[in-house]
Amino acid sequence: MAQYRQINTGFWKDTKIEDFSVNEKLIYLYLLTNSLTNMCGCYELSLRQMSYETGINLDATSANLERLSAVHDVILYDRNTKEVLVKNWWKYNWTKSPRFIEGLLDEIKQVRAEDFRIFLGNKLADFLWESESETHLDEHLEHSATRGRRTDLSPSRRMTVFERDNYTCQYCGRKAPEVVLEIDHIVPVAKGGGNEITNLATICRECNAGKSDRNTKKKLVVIGCERGQVD
Numbered sequence: 001m002a003q004y005r006q007i008n009t010g011f012w013k014d015t016k017i018e019d020f021s022v023n024e025k026l027i028y029l030y031l032l033t034n035s036l037t038n039m040c041g042c043y044e045l046s047l048r049q050m051s052y053e054t055g056i057n058l059d060a061t062s063a064n065l066e067r068l069s070a071v072h073d074v075i076l077y078d079r080n081t082k083e084v085l086v087k088n089w090w091k092y093n094w095t096k097s098p099r100f101i102e103g104l105l106d107e108i109k110q111v112r113a114e115d116f117r118i119f120l121g122n123k124l125a126d127f128l129w130e131s132e133s134e135t136h137l138d139e140h141l142e143h144s145a146t147r148g149r150r151t152d153l154s155p156s157r158r159m160t161v162f163e164r165d166n167y168t169c170q171y172c173g174r175k176a177p178e179v180v181l182e183i184d185h186i187v188p189v190a191k192g193g194g195n196e197i198t199n200l201a202t203i204c205r206e207c208n209a210g211k212s213d214r215n216t217k218k219k220l221v222v223i224g225c226e227r228g229q230v231d
């Protein structure tokens with residue numbers, strides 16, 4: 001299984017990395033490039049193998065891993081399942097291609113540490129949702145003269161919609177504070193929908209995230225990765 005991993009040349013100039021000890025740098029680089037790395041950035045790797053391949057003794061490997069997690073906040077390690085989670089992996093390695101997302105979901109489903117699975121599911125929901133609002137924004141810029149913009153909604157209009165809808169998501173029926181509430185354009189901005197009160201509905205962040213791709217949303221729920229459980 002010949003594989004290549006790309007590392008940004010800014011790695012060595014990153015102010016976060018500057019603060020790492022020599023061994024921490026080596027182990028972190030190892031976690032970004034070893035043969036077990038996958039699409040989702042969470043994979044099984046024993047301390048023993050890490051120690052063997054980096055040449056850092058077992059105790060030091062364990063201590064360095066702890067510091068990468070607790071002090072530098074760049075990874076998480078579950079000592080029961082022996083799974084590593086590289087926290088920023090998604091930023092540099094995920095793409096929005098449907099085929100990639102399918103493979104990603106399969107991998108996330110197989111992660112055994114539940115909090116890691118939830119972390120990745122939430123990241124994926126954010127990742128997909130963000131890409132959707134960017135699209136809306138791009139389309140808006142092209143048609144700005146005639147069309148409304150979702151970010152132009154005034155706070156008072158948002159409150160009016162929330163109150164009218166009794167602080168309840170109009171798609172799944174859940175209420176604040178159980179879920180984070182947002183405003184949905186019933187006819188999307190990109191399709192010419194405006195900010196009239198009749199075109200606005202209360203939606204929870206989870207339903208909003210799933211709107212662009214109901215299949216992905218369904219799968220996220222199936223694997224227990226509902227939004228808002230873990231930050």
Ligand SMILES: [Zn+2]
Pocket residue numbers: 169170171172173174203204205206207208
């Ligand atoms: Zn909802």
